[in-house]
Amino acid sequence: MLKTKIKILEEVSLDNPVFIEALPGIGHVGKLAADHLIDELGATKFAEVYSPYFPPQVYVDEDGLIENMVNEFYYLKNQGEDEKDFIILVGNTQGVSPEGQYAICNDLLDFIEDYNVSELFTLGGLATGQPVEKPIVYGAATDEDKIDLLKSVDVEIRSADGGIIGASGLFLGLGQLRDMSGACLMGATPGYFIDPEAAEAILNKLSAILKIEVNTDKLEERAEETRQILSKAQQREQEVLNRSMPQQDDDLRYIG
Numbered sequence: 001m002l003k004t005k006i007k008i009l010e011e012v013s014l015d016n017p018v019f020i021e022a023l024p025g026i027g028h029v030g031k032l033a034a035d036h037l038i039d040e041l042g043a044t045k046f047a048e049v050y051s052p053y054f055p056p057q058v059y060v061d062e063d064g065l066i067e068n069m070v071n072e073f074y075y076l077k078n079q080g081e082d083e084k085d086f087i088i089l090v091g092n093t094q095g096v097s098p099e100g101q102y103a104i105c106n107d108l109l110d111f112i113e114d115y116n117v118s119e120l121f122t123l124g125g126l127a128t129g130q131p132v133e134k135p136i137v138y139g140a141a142t143d144e145d146k147i148d149l150l151k152s153v154d155v156e157i158r159s160a161d162g163g164i165i166g167a168s169g170l171f172l173g174l175g176q177l178r179d180m181s182g183a184c185l186m187g188a189t190p191g192y193f194i195d196p197e198a199a200e201a202i203l204n205k206l207s208a209i210l211k212i213e214v215n216t217d218k219l220e221e222r223a224e225e226t227r228q229i230l231s232k233a234q235q236r237e238q239e240v241l242n243r244s245m246p247q248q249d250d251d252l253r254y255i256g
Helices: 026-041 098-113 144-152 167-176 196-210 219-244
Strands: 005-008 018-021 044-050 058-060 066-068 071-079 084-091 119-127 137-141 181-189
Touching: 005 098, 018 026, 018 167, 026 071, 026 084, 026 119, 026 181, 026 196, 044 098, 071 098, 098 167, 119 167, 119 196, 137 144, 137 196, 144 181, 167 181, 181 196, 196 219
Parallel strands: 018 084, 018 119, 119 181
Antiparallel strands: 005 044, 044 071, 058 066, 071 084, 137 181
16 A cells, blocks of 8 residues: 655654645745745754655766655744744655645645644745746635735735645645645746745745744845756756657758
């Protein structure tokens, strides 16, 4: 039977933590924002997630060392004006099938439920397909109170305009079935490049909602690091694709 494994690295006691999810997605907006949040506030990793529903591959770095497909849980304690605790989920992948997405999300909700999580926020990008002149953050939520909270920090409420695909949507929907209240923050982005401006926009809104302070000065630097990693990964994928394509005769290659 396929089963997701959660490897505990540190036993930690948390006081009704707020859960933040930001796995890779459009423009890597949510992931970029959460990775920056983790670094700036000094969050501690306490668990790793491995799943047969992740892509069947590993990354290989410049030194030939492999990196597994993994999700990671971090925690923060006594943050912001309200001295809240947080659990943050990041990683380098999501489930590759609808069944896998549901299975992983349910398993991870089981895990955070044990820490008495009742409030969650998911972070992502909203693809516009064209340049975004002014950063804007859209939002959706599980209940009217969360809608009012989003409006209080000038988040544009997204209404009757499609769904929220992947983990950012499922955590809200499946969490709602467990009486968890939540909202999704989506930074408007063209969708075809790493977008630190959109990441900064949702991070500023999240900070206002959670009453925490996060310096965003190094966000562009982190975006550049992410671009380089993705470029190398895409190059390797193209090399594999090229090797798998049948070769044509030289005199046929330029016809058309």
